[in-house]
Amino acid sequence: MLKETKSPPKIDSEKIEKNGWRQGAFLFIDDATKISIETPSRQDCLPEGLYVVLTQDCDLLNPDLQKEPVAELILGHEKPKPEPLLLSGKNPRKLHLKLNLTEKNCLEFLPQNRFFIARSYLENLKSSETLELKDLKILIHWIVSRYKRAGFPNVFNERVSAKVEAIKKILSGYCHNTLGVFMRLSTEKELPTDLSYSVSMLMLVEKLTYEQEDERKKIQEGFDKISELFLDVLGVDLLDDSEVKSMDAISAHEYGLLKQWDFDYLSFSNDKNGITAYDTMNI
Numbered sequence: 001m002l003k004e005t006k007s008p009p010k011i012d013s014e015k016i017e018k019n020g021w022r023q024g025a026f027l028f029i030d031d032a033t034k035i036s037i038e039t040p041s042r043q044d045c046l047p048e049g050l051y052v053v054l055t056q057d058c059d060l061l062n063p064d065l066q067k068e069p070v071a072e073l074i075l076g077h078e079k080p081k082p083e084p085l086l087l088s089g090k091n092p093r094k095l096h097l098k099l100n101l102t103e104k105n106c107l108e109f110l111p112q113n114r115f116f117i118a119r120s121y122l123e124n125l126k127s128s129e130t131l132e133l134k135d136l137k138i139l140i141h142w143i144v145s146r147y148k149r150a151g152f153p154n155v156f157n158e159r160v161s162a163k164v165e166a167i168k169k170i171l172s173g174y175c176h177n178t179l180g181v182f183m184r185l186s187t188e189k190e191l192p193t194d195l196s197y198s199v200s201m202l203m204l205v206e207k208l209t210y211e212q213e214d215e216r217k218k219i220q221e222g223f224d225k226i227s228e229l230f231l232d233v234l235g236v237d238l239l240d241d242s243e244v245k246s247m248d249a250i251s252a253h254e255y256g257l258l259k260q261w262d263f264d265y266l267s268f269s270n271d272k273n274g275i276t277a278y279d280t281m282n283i
């Protein structure tokens with residue numbers, strides 16, 4: 001007799017939205033409010049495994065334990081080889097880093113596997129290995145991006161939702177060596193049906209990739225296909241300045257005005273060297 005499978009627990013997202021919960025909302029706790037903390041850091045002992053320190057050097061070395069009592073760590077699981085779509089820090093829920101360390105080909109990181117330990121432990125422990133700077137930059141940027149990922153108006157998301165699967169296929173087939181799709185919307189407001197979003201869309205490409213004529217033509221072909229899909233999207237007008245662009249041709253100011261369109265979970269990887277737009281801008 002087959003066992004009855006239980007449906008995964010669900011939440012009422014509409015109720016949560018009506019209650020005003022969003023990024024930046026305040027939660028006040030008083031004596032009448034009891035909320036259990038659900039985090040791995042509640043464990044008495046740090047689980048066995050390989051960890052990377054996330055705390056900045058100046059905080060890690062601060063002599064005042066009252067000001068900086070803890071060090072933040074993230075657990076890395078060793079993998080035999082990386083998955084291309086999990087490289088470069090674009091997937092917000094999982095990261096793979098290719099390593100040159102002996103007997104370690106790849107480390108997998110999950111954002112929830114972070115722990116705080118008393119910094120005083122580090123007085124009697126030694127670290128034999130350190131991430132290379134390029135890998136550390138990707139790891140730190142990936143962590144930070146969890147809290148600063150670009151959000152788009154709900155109305156805009158609804159209007160383009162029917163084209164998302166087709167866009168993902170094009171990106172996978174033609175544009176996997178890009179740094180991502182970036183947009184600048186005319187407004188961040190939720191527009192009524194009689195008003196349209198004007199959108200500048202850039203597909204950013206690492207300089208060395210852009211200089212390869214065959215690769216650039218392939219990416220351009222994919223970009224053109226995506227642009228054609230937008231012709232059928234009511235309420236979204238793609239502007240003439242939308243284009244494929246090399247990262248060395250964009251200013252820091254222009255980059256700051258853009259928002260990366262990652263469909264909340266879609267990854268763009270550069271399989272050759274794991275470069276992200278963030279790395280190329282050297283911000």
